[in-house]
Every structure is written in C-alpha cells, then in structure tokens.
Amino acid sequence: MWAVARRHAYVLYRSPHRLFDVTVWPIVDTVLFGSLGVYFVSQGGPDSAAQAGVAYLLSGIVLWHVVYQAQIAVSTGFMEETWSRNLLSLMVTPLRELELVAGIALFGLAKLVMGVGVVALAAFALYSFDVTSLGLALFPVIAILMVGGWAIALFVVGLILRFGNGAEALAWGIMFVVMPLGGVFYPVEALPAFVRPISELLPTTHAFAAGRDLIDGGPVPWGELALAAVGTLVAVAAGLAFVAWMLRLFRRRGYVTRYS
C-alpha cells in the first residue's frame, strides 16, 4: 500500500498540472458559489432568508470538495495505472486488488486534505466564512462524505475495468449527477418532485442536510447522520461487489490486453 501511495506521490510531484485539481479548481468553485451567495444577500436585504443562503452555499462547496476530492483521487489514481500501461505489471505482483485501491486512496487522503483545505481557506479569506464554526460534529459529516466519495470511485473503477478508458469521462461526469441530486446546497424539497426519491436514497443528501442543520445552530442531527452513515456503508458494499464482478469479467475476457 505504501509503495503504491509513494508512486502516486511522485506522479503528483512531477505533474504540476495535476495540482489544479487541489488548488485552482477549489478556489474557482469557492468564488463561484460564494459570489452567488453574496449577490442573493444583496438582493434580499440584511434580514432576508438569503442571509443563511450564503452560508449554505459556502459550507456546501467546502463539504462537496470532500466527496469530490476523495472520488477523483481514487478514480484518477487508478486511471494513472491504465494510462501508463502499468496495470499488467502490477497484476503479476503479490499486490492484491484491494491493496492497490487502498494505496491509491491512502495517497488520495493527502490530496483531499490539500483540496478541502484550499476551499476552506478561500471561503474564509474571501467571504469570512469559517467552516470550523460548525463544531466537532463536522468530523462525522466529513468522514461520511469521504467514504461516500470512495464508494462512487469504486463504481467508476468497475466501469473502467469493464469498458476501458472510454469510461474515464465518468470519473468527472458522475459528479455532475451526484452534485444536484446529492443535496449539496439545498434540501430535497427544492428538487423537482420526480427526482426526490432518488435524492433521498443518496447518503450524501443526508450528510449535507446534517451540515445545514449545524449551520442553523441546531443540535447535532444524529438521525440524519445515522441515515447517511448506513447509506454510505451500503454504497461501499455495493461498490466493492460491483468492482469484484467487473474484475471477474476483466479476467475472464482478457481485458488486460487493452493496457499492454
């Protein structure tokens, strides 16, 4: 695991453009959603409900980057092995498949800390929003969202095993589906009625709802957190089963030759 993590650290160190994911894009996101919030506040007046909106948007984008960075680090880490045609060489070592993913996720933690740290700092510096004001209850929310990001990455890895690098657009594309449905900036009720059931099923919806409850200064929303935690565990189990299924197909159909 450490060997895999170190290999990916070298890749990041020697590919400055990859730092965009953990530096530039997080700042762009913060400016976009922070400025939207400031604009709405200016339109609604100082006592309007829009005052809370700016905090929802900024806490949403900070927490969203937990999911995003966790997912993208594992997905692109796996894709790095396919781009460099290193998959076959890895598969004929004692390294187990789960150890490979765990090693990539381990290094992904460092990227996650960088990316989320940049968003949190930008939110504080540009909009005076301090995410730590949410208190200690922020930690379970972050943990759930991080594991949720890994669960999404497992599905992306499975699809790449099955469909090859043609499926890599999903690594980024899938986040554009999860973002609006996952309750990042608004509660389920804000969505069109026909997609609400899907949103309710996503564990991120409940984790972000818990985040908003903390913004409102309410007690720790254990109910939402429990729902999010259970949903995330189910998603991880489903993701692992999906990867195992795709890996069997990968071996049975000899797809490794795509990368050699």
Add this chain to the structure above:
Amino acid sequence: MCRVAGTLAGMSDVLRARGLIKTYRRGRAVDGVDLTVHPGERVALLGPNGAGKTTTLLMCLGVVEPDGGTVEVAGHRLPRGRSAAMAHVGFAAGYLPLPERLRVGEYLRMYGQLYGLVDPDTQALRGLERFGIPHLAKAMGTELSSGQKTLIGIVKSTMHDPELLVLDEPTASLDPDVALRVRTGLAALCEERGTALLVTSHNMIEVERIAERVVFLSAGRVVADGPPVEVAARFGRDDLEEVFLHLASQRQASEHTEGLRP
C-alpha cells in the same frame, strides 16, 4: 506431444498448467495446453502470431482466467493462491513501457516493496549491475531508449530472485549488443539462483541459445515439446527457424482452406 501430468517432477514443478482452454469471441485461442516448467529449467514457448502464446502466459500468471484447466505456480493453485504465487514469479515484456514520471531507482524500489524486499535499493542496484546499467538508476523513465526500458523491465522482474521468470518477447526491440547483454544476464541469473525461465520470442536463433526446451504452439495447441535439436529433427528440419516457418505455412494453409469452405 505435450508432457503428461504426473510423469515429471510432480510437486516440485515451478509451473504446472493442465488442459488450459480459452475461448474469445473470435474463436478458441488456447485449446488444451499442458505446460510444465521445472526448477532451473529454461523453456521457450514458441509459435506463429495468434498461436496462443501470450494468452497461455497470461493464464499461467493468473491475469486471464482459463475457461478450463488448472494452473499451479510454485505450489500455489490459481486463482485462489495468485498473490502468494506471484511472490515467486517475475514478469517482463518487451512491449510494456516504464511508468512515466518515475526515476528508474524509484520504479525499482516500488516493485521491490511490492515483492516484500527489506532492502529494495540494494537489490535494485545489484540487478542493474548484473545487466551492466547501474548508471541508469537516476534516469527518468522517459529518457530511456526502448532497449534500456526493456533491460529495466527485466531488472524489475528479477530483483526479488524469483523461482520462475516469465519473459514475453523480451528482446523484440533490442539491438544485437543489448540482446547479448540480456542473454548473458539471464544465463548468469539462472546459473547463480537456479531461476527457471519461460520465454516467448520470434527470434529462433536467440531461443536456441537461451532455451534447453521448446514448446511449440500452433492454433492454440502444443504441437512439439522437447530440446531444440530434437524438435527440429522431429519435423525433419535443420533448425527451429525452419520448424517455425513450416508451422506458420501450415496454419496459413488451414486458414485458407477454412476460408474456401461453403
């Protein structure tokens, strides 16, 4: 023509594959292949393009799952024992590149760690010296020629002193000088460490120099198995090159006949 299970060294075989079958959508790639490699033995797996060599190798390495048959490597049955088995195997292929953005030393250290070496840097340096390229340790993968990359791949696959070294087309892109260095290094390794070698190649002269036994595949089946001189004699030919050409022309003729069928 293939060797039959149980008649050879039995449990001590470093590789025992029995009745391997693999069918892809385009047809049967491997059709009942038996393959045994004994400790320290140098075996070449030969055959024309499409004969099933690489598919056979990949099944023996646990990367491709056979539709039928069994594989045992260093006493570990695949696929369950894949991880334990691979600790005893080294693999390199002439067509595999080095990962970008890694120095040679970093690349070798990573694989050394994956193979559980306590001191991968020392082992890496020893491997680089064996093949006469210790000066490449600090070079970036992207700075190397294709021949140097192949050599580094071979160093990577040998630094943990495997019981079985599997090389797929190892000298395909090498000039005669580097190819000689590879052969010399491999011979030294097999001599010193008792490493068994399973190699595929289209260079029959090289095979005759490296291998003490050849296994010829044609249309996914073993059609000859024995020492190079015996195999050539069995086909009434002077050398392996002629056997190869004979089998390739047979294959073309059979494909042509099948194409004429209504």
